[in-house]
Amino acid sequence: MLDGIVNAITVVGRTVVVGGSFSEVSDANRRTTYLRNNLFAYDLHTGRVLPDFAPSVAGPVYGLAAGDGGTVYVGGEFHGIDYQRARGLARLRLSDGALVPGFEPRIGGGMVSTxxxxxxxxxVGGDFVSPRTALARLDATTGAADPGFTVTPGKPLTARVKVHALAVSGKRLLVDGTFTTLDGLSRPQVGLIxxxxxxAKxxxxxxxxxxxxxxPEFPSYVRGLDxxxxxxxxxxxxxxxxKGGICDTAARFETYAKGSNVKPTWVNATGGDSLYSVAVTGAAVYVGGHQRWLDNPRGRDSAGPGAVSRPGIGAIHPRTGKALSWNPTRERGIGVKAFYAHSTGLLVGSDTTRLGREYHARIGMFPLP
Incomplete structure (x- = not known):
């Protein structure tokens, strides 16, 4: 990717789909340049850009999800794709980038972030106001809102309610955002459904x-989760x-703990630099942002006692919460906004061109142990 930033990555079969804010991409060999408006796809094994998948997305892409039948769901802050109406959310065919007929979500009044x-x-999460406020469950085929899902985020810390990130595991949906309540129940910035x-309840x-x-400039500060x-x-x-405390940190919580004040199992602090994304593989917790350090609870925009250098990307032991020795480094820039872990490796998307001490223009992949 030759400009801009990666905000989201997903894998459909052997195809990697990348969304963000950009206009040009190239093959892994850097011999051919392709014009691509905020969305492109390439072969996972060869790095070859899919020439027939070239939809023009009229605005940034923030969320992606794999669909059935060689399709992908695309969410963001756009009003159209290929000059056809598509507000905030669409389903596209990977074969030719065309909108999938019959998928007609009614996202309105805001954008889709996850x-x-x-x-x-x-x-679907974001800051939209319809079909529901900031959080909705849709039929994956038609896009119709599910009447059995009415959980509503409320009492935001900012001007409007926004869900920053969500993830599903089994019978639990995890969400974070600017809200302080879910269905009127106190759930400051993070909740399980x-x-x-x-x-849903x-x-x-x-x-x-x-x-x-x-x-003060961060009234709401939760970002990635996994x-x-x-x-x-x-x-x-x-x-x-x-500021210390829980600011600029990664924290582990137990999914099936119960109570009104569940404590984190561990917290790992950067000492003053933002973390935006996380991928949990079992062997490690990978974190990305524009951090300089991990293991730095006493740092205040500085390296405190025990801090370890982990510029832009790092890995944490899932049980101890301490930084692992893995330290590939990357240019910090704005930061890593997207991870995608799969059987082949860990895909990393950001806004810079140096990753693992090599040239990897805004997207690269590490093998997983």
Missing amino acids: LARHGSKLY DIGGRT VAAWRTSTYARRCA FSPDGRYFVVVTTGGP
């Missing part, structure tokens, strides 16, 4: 961890400024 496909359902029944899980304040492969725990990463 997507998660779960069987026949598609979970039971989706196993006919009607807020789980009996609450943490006051993110009720604490960070820097479940472990077995769904037993999850990790949340934050921005927030060099």
Whole structure:
């Protein structure tokens, strides 16, 4: 990718789909340049850009999810694709980039920031106001809103409610964002929703961890999240400024803990630099942002006692919460906004061109142990 930033990655079969804000991409050999408006796809094994998948997306892409039958769901801040109306959410064919007929979501009043496909359902988060406020469950084929899902985020810390990230594991949906309530129940910035029944309901899980304040310019500071492969725990990463506490950290929580003040199992602090994305593989918790350090709870925009250098990307031991020795480094820039872990490796998307001490223009892949 030759300009801009990667915001989202997904894999459909052997095809990698990349979304963000950009205009040009090239093959892995850097011999051919392709014009691509905010969305492109390439072969996972060869790095070859798919020449026939070239939809023109009229605005940034923030969320992607794999669909059936060689399709992909695309969410973002756009009003059209290839001069056809598509507000915030669309389903496209990988074969030719065309809109899939019959998928007609009614997203309105805002953008889509995150997507998660779960069987026949598609979970959608953002700051939209319809078909529901900021969070919806749609039929993955038609795009119709599911009447059995009415959980509503409320009482935002910012001007409007926004869901930043969501993930699904088994019968639990994990969400974070600017909200402080879910269905009127106190859930400051993070909440779990039971989706196993006919009607979704807020789980009996609450943490006051993110009720604490960070820097004034970050009234809401939760960003990325991810479940472990077995769904037993999850990790949340934050921005927030060099204030300490839970600001600029990664924190592990147990999915099936219960109570009104669930504590994190561990917290790893950068000491003043934002984390935006996280991928949990079981062997490691990979975190990305524009951090300089990990293991730095006493740092205040500086390296405190025990801090380890991990510029832009790092890995944390899932049980101890301490940084692993893995330290490929990357140009920090704005930061890593997208991870995608799969059997072949860990895909990393950002806004810079140096990753693992090599040239990898805004997207690269590491083998997984």
